[in-house]
Amino acid sequence: METRPLKLVLAEDIEKLLDAIGLLEAVRSGEVRCVRCGRIVAADDVSRIEATKSSYDLTCGADSCIELSRRSEGVADANR
Numbered sequence: 280m281e282t283r284p285l286k287l288v289l290a291e292d293i294e295k296l297l298d299a300i301g302l303l304e305a306v307r308s309g310e311v312r313c314v315r316c317g318r319i320v321a322a323d324d325v326s327r328i329e330a331t332k333s334s335y336d337l338t339c340g341a342d343s344c345i346e347l348s349r350r351s352e353g354v355a356d357a358n359r
């Protein structure tokens with residue numbers, strides 16, 4: 280198992296964070312999709328928030344998406 284630290288945020292803080300970046304209402308309304316698999320992300324299903332030039336990319340809590348997020352660290356813009 281890898282032991283490097285993950286950037287985790289407590290569930291209640293995710294809502295605060297989403298609110299702070301103006302996405303809480305959109306997430307609650309089911310308007311925000313996972314940037315990796317495309318499924319709708321619920322507030323308690325957010326595993327990662329990445330700032331982009333104009334907005335934020337949310338990643339859901341699916342194992343495959345978390346894995347993709349980890350792999351893309353440091354090369355996040357490589358395939359855009």
Ligand SMILES: [Zn+2]
Pocket residue numbers: 313314315316317318338339340341344
């Ligand atoms: Zn996903």
